[in-house]
Amino acid sequence: MRFAWFALLPLLAACNSTPSAVNEGTISRVADKPAQDSTALPPPDTSRTKAVSALSDTLRVVRERRNFSNPQGSPDKFQLVFRGPSMLEGTGEFTITNADGQVIFREMLTEPDLEAALVYEMKTPTATPAEREAFVRRRIDRFFLPSQFRAPAVAANSAFPTGIENLDRAAWNDLKQRPDAIRFEYLKGKEDRQQIAWSPLKKQVIRVQ
Template sequence: MHSYRLPSALLLALLAACSAPQSDQTASGPTTRGVDSADARPVEPMDTTSASVANAQSDTLKAVRTRHLFSSPTAPDLFQLVLRGDSLLSSEATFTITAADGTVIFRETLSSADLEASMVYQMTKPGATKAEREAYVRRRMNEFFADKNFRKPAVGSTDIYQPGTVDRAVWDDLRRRPDAVGFSYLVGKEDGRRIAWSTLRKQVVRYGSTGG
């Protein structure tokens, strides 16, 4: 049988192809699509606990704030009440307590009506002018964090547990702590609320009520 011999030129071409180095793409592995460095970083979760930076806004009508010992026996918390909206009588007030490390430990929203409602007990004549109502809302805000609204201890020796506010274990723990600070505030006409920091629950709790 006769053996088949490749032409010399074809044989040389095949040998050159086999000995050629691999391309840069093959040597370095698979290529990736062009991705912006910002897109490549994982998206951080929203922080819903840190206090937001207070900026002057056109819809902020009034803001009151004070610092008082509350969640810590040594570092005062920041108490704030900020009213935002179109007018003093149709706005929304945000009540927040921020710990010394910047964590918002309490947040509640109140309406202008919540702040104005108790005016009815101070009226000496039927009806009130818009100016009188606005003045009352301002005064309520100015007095919201008055010293008289803070009490230490939060639970006194003669206080009685109120079912429906907080569980008994938390209330008993507050009663055993002479350094616990309570804060009282009024919502509407008669909804008086008492709150304190619970070391047992690691959160602000409502432990008492006054009024209707």
């Protein structure tokens, strides 16, 4: 019996050492693998993740190409991008980009700026959220109608308008002499009709009415 017992001791020792050897080998292989794959799997770029939020969600985009800053040349890109958590909580970014890719005009339009004119269509004292959303979508979709682009930008017999902040009289008079100059008209709020044009004299977009 005593001989059999001592005979089993080497076997027990081998069995006890086997899991340790296997585990060490597994850890070694796992540790070596990332070193080989590190070039194929770079660290994740978290900068984009931080920039994403519900407020930056794009809900609707409309684009139109029209002659504007260069009446006889390449058209400009008119674009309205509406972003936000919902159609009733978003903000629209209206931009005009010339043929060289330069943004020559930018304006932010709030949801109330786009919804305010709904009061003229309401047949009841209040509108449902679905009706309000539908109206905002339609305002966005119809923001660049062909009828809103007109020439001349300023009629030759027009009187200089008053009450327009920062309107340059020299630039306005210069546009009166340009029958091919184009103006774009859009509604902001209930009744605030903005009329803008490219001023060759000032090299920028100005309000003409």
